[in-house]
Amino acid sequence: MSSKIMNSEFEITQNPVISQMSSMDHDQILFCSDNITGLKAIIAIHDTTLGPALGGTRMWSYNNELDALNDVLRLSRGMTYKNAISDLALGGGKAVIIGDSKTMKSEALFRRFGRFVDSLAGNYITAEDVGISPSDMVWVSKETNHVVGLPGKSGDPSPVTAFGTYMGIKACAKLRFGTDNLIDRKILVQGVGHVGEYLVSYLRKEGAQVFIADISDDTVRRVAQKYGAKGIALDEVYQLDMDIYAPCALGGTINDETLEQLKCGIVAGAANNQLGIEDRHGQDLLDKGILYAPDFAINAGGVINCFSEVKDLSSKWAMGKAEDIYHTIYDIVSRSEQEQIPSHVIAMKIAEEKINKGRKNIK
Numbered sequence: 001m002s003s004k005i006m007n008s009e010f011e012i013t014q015n016p017v018i019s020q021m022s023s024m025d026h027d028q029i030l031f032c033s034d035n036i037t038g039l040k041a042i043i044a045i046h047d048t049t050l051g052p053a054l055g056g057t058r059m060w061s062y063n064n065e066l067d068a069l070n071d072v073l074r075l076s077r078g079m080t081y082k083n084a085i086s087d088l089a090l091g092g093g094k095a096v097i098i099g100d101s102k103t104m105k106s107e108a109l110f111r112r113f114g115r116f117v118d119s120l121a122g123n124y125i126t127a128e129d130v131g132i133s134p135s136d137m138v139w140v141s142k143e144t145n146h147v148v149g150l151p152g153k154s155g156d157p158s159p160v161t162a163f164g165t166y167m168g169i170k171a172c173a174k175l176r177f178g179t180d181n182l183i184d185r186k187i188l189v190q191g192v193g194h195v196g197e198y199l200v201s202y203l204r205k206e207g208a209q210v211f212i213a214d215i216s217d218d219t220v221r222r223v224a225q226k227y228g229a230k231g232i233a234l235d236e237v238y239q240l241d242m243d244i245y246a247p248c249a250l251g252g253t254i255n256d257e258t259l260e261q262l263k264c265g266i267v268a269g270a271a272n273n274q275l276g277i278e279d280r281h282g283q284d285l286l287d288k289g290i291l292y293a294p295d296f297a298i299n300a301g302g303v304i305n306c307f308s309e310v311k312d313l314s315s316k317w318a319m320g321k322a323e324d325i326y327h328t329i330y331d332i333v334s335r336s337e338q339e340q341i342p343s344h345v346i347a348m349k350i351a352e353e354k355i356n357k358g359r360k361n362i363k
């Protein structure tokens with residue numbers, strides 16, 4: 001049968017949404033539109049084998065709707081892997097609100113979004129992400145109970161994310177240098193915002209030599225002074241001779257250009273989507289002999305914190321669970337070294353094995 005469907009008004013030669021969904025194995029997508037509030041959003045549920053899909057809501061001025069769709073599909077799949085590899089009884093989901101977070105926010109818009117979240121009856125649990133503040137989520141929570149990370153509940157996930165990242169860095173150090181003691185190690189933290197600053201504090205407490213870079217000069221000055229770190233210029237980042245590079249700002253910093261310059265033994269930081277082109281740049285790191293802690297495994301502290309709220313567990317439990325990231329990263333990276341397979345591929349395999357096991361248990 002031809003894939004071309006004709007009727008009087010439309011000629012459809014392909015169906016990009018369904019084919020994209022099935023190529024990445026998504027369960028469900030909810031397209032949300034409301035003319036009164038101006039809301040345009042997409043909620044993607046990637047997988048719910050291990051539990052309800054949990055992942056934040058991002059508000060961003062996408063160039064077009066296809067970019068927004070691609071982003072939400074990629075991010076929601078990442079949440080499935082992140083939750084599975086961390087042994088959390090959660091699936092993966094994510095939402096994007098299309099629009100300028102500086103000009104388009106209103107209570108009505110977020111409440112309308114909350115009603116869309118509620119229509120999924122707990123299959124999707126939302127939280128904050130880029131462009132969203134706690135007060136936006138309070139508006140969402142007026143319409144649905146399926147929100148975590150609200151003020152007065154589990155709170156800011158960044159300290160837990162930073163602690164898990166610190167543990168992952170130590171595991172990589174053990175594999176690369178034979179000791180996980182970071183004293184005098186030269187470590188560059190790129191981006192000293194919520195997570196980066198807490199990470200700097202852990203690293204300095206242990207006696208590492210910490211270098212920091214941020215687009216905000218004021219932040220660099222403040223953090224450098226507070227913790228005894230050394231600020232460097234943005235264009236020095238990839239030229240610095242360092243033991244460990246910890247990306248804690250934006251994604252995509254491991255790319256063709258930076259890989260030519262990077263002088264480090266380990267890449268381990270909290271930023272999401274660090275590999276510019278996943279397949280190619282993961283392999284390039286392996287070929288260059290640089291250990292890489294897969295982002296979705298090392299930065300799982302934030303979602304661990306959200307899970308503690310879902311299950312009414314203590315912050316002590318969350319920190320204990322984030323400490324386990326040491327063993328998770330150690331296992332992934334040592335397997336990557338032994339099998340000479342990029343670490344992010346190993347991590348995805350482990351996550352898929354856990355999901356498949358969960359699927360069998362359901363049958």
Ligand code: NAD
Pocket residue numbers: 157158159161190191192193194195196213214215216219234248249250251270271272299300301302303
């Ligand atoms: P944030 O916005 O608080 O901090 C980011 C910092 O990076 C800011 O200080 C910003 O000025 C700086 N920055 C931006 N572009 C830069 C550049 N080109 N060079 C250097 N610095 C730059 O964000 P955050 O909450 O600290 O998150 C940092 C990263 O970790 C993000 O990629 C985020 O997706 C990821 N992450 C965060 C959490 C969490 O709990 N907050 C959890 C998982 C993953």
